[in-house]
Amino acid sequence: MNRYQNQRNFLKSNFNEFSNKNTDKYLGMPKPEIMKSYNEKSQVIDLPTDYENVIIKETIYDCIKDRRSNRIYSEEALNLHELSYLLWATQGITGTTKAGLTLRTVPCSGATHSFETYLFIMNVDSLAPGLYRYLPVHHKLLFLSAIHDIDKKVDEITLDQPFVPNFARKAAVLFVWSTIPYRSEWKFDITAHKKILIDVGHVCQNLYLASESIDAGTCAIGIYDQNMIDEILELDGDDEFVIYLAAVGKKLK
Numbered sequence: 358m359n360r361y362q363n364q365r366n367f368l369k370s371n372f373n374e375f376s377n378k379n380t381d382k383y384l385g386m387p388k389p390e391i392m393k394s395y396n397e398k399s400q401v402i403d404l405p406t407d408y409e410n411v412i413i414k415e416t417i418y419d420c421i422k423d424r425r426s427n428r429i430y431s432e433e434a435l436n437l438h439e440l441s442y443l444l445w446a447t448q449g450i451t452g453t454t455k456a457g458l459t460l461r462t463v464p465c466s467g468a469t470h471s472f473e474t475y476l477f478i479m480n481v482d483s484l485a486p487g488l489y490r491y492l493p494v495h496h497k498l499l500f501l502s503a504i505h506d507i508d509k510k511v512d513e514i515t516l517d518q519p520f521v522p523n524f525a526r527k528a529a530v531l532f533v534w535s536t537i538p539y540r541s542e543w544k545f546d547i548t549a550h551k552k553i554l555i556d557v558g559h560v561c562q563n564l565y566l567a568s569e570s571i572d573a574g575t576c577a578i579g580i581y582d583q584n585m586i587d588e589i590l591e592l593d594g595d596d597e598f599v600i601y602l603a604a605v606g607k608k609l610k
């Protein structure tokens with residue numbers, strides 16, 4: 358068998374093998390949580406909601422036209438309004454379905470939104486460097502932990518980069534998206550996994566376009582150490598694991 362065969366088949370639609378009647382949703386299993394729970398005693402940071410003022414480039418045409426992967430950043434910090442805007446643009450909740458699922462700034466198969474957003478914050482005004490998680494239901498940030506030598510850690514996680522070596526460590530923030538596949542499997546069973554990968558592309562594209570609108574640069578990162586990052590984030594690598602990263606920083610003037 359061609360050594361790519363299994364991977365190629367994964368890219369295809371398997372809706373002809375799918376039966377709605379096999380799904381956990383159909384079988385009456387409880388709906389998975391929309392957002393991962395957290396300890397109420399943890400430090401939670403309010404994010405500003407008046408973030409429209411940070412937009413410099415206003416037309417969608419210009420943002421699409423000018424977008425590029427940007428791997429060289431200035432030393433200027435992102436401010437909290439800018440970070441808040443980027444979080445809203447990538448996972449912000451803008452509605453709900455009758456079934457109680459969330460509608461967001463990004464499209465997602467069946468509104469299942471299987472992602473959690475973790476941030477390695479290195480250079481954001483008024484935030485201590487460290488690891489955070491976005492709480493989309495509240496539009497707040499959850500502080501998870503300080504990380505010793507965070508830029509070095511980001512460097513190790515992002516392995517050898519082919520274009521600009523070690524660029525991620527110089528970013529202001531590293532976005533890290535994990536998936537909790539069961540949120541999609543509950544509804545889509547064996548067809549969930551291809552959808553999850555497509556879904557996350559929409560999230561990162563919004564990060565690219567929103568960054569462009571605030572004179573920040575983004576670069577998607579698919580080359581990373583899976584075990585290391587899952588371990589740092591304390592994810593079990595099965596029910597939740599990282600699938601995509603992106604570095605963001607202000608552009609060099």
Ligand SMILES: Cc1cc2nc3c(=O)[nH]c(=O)nc-3n(C[C@H](O)[C@H](O)[C@H](O)COP(=O)(O)O)c2cc1C
Pocket residue numbers: 424425426427428518519520521576577578579580581
């Ligand atoms: C899924 C995906 C993974 C990527 N992974 C990396 C990466 O690990 N390192 C990197 O420097 N660029 C990465 N990129 C950026 C691409 O190299 C870049 O989009 C491509 O060269 C086209 O350039 P442009 O985005 O400036 O148009 C990735 C892009 C995508 C969509």
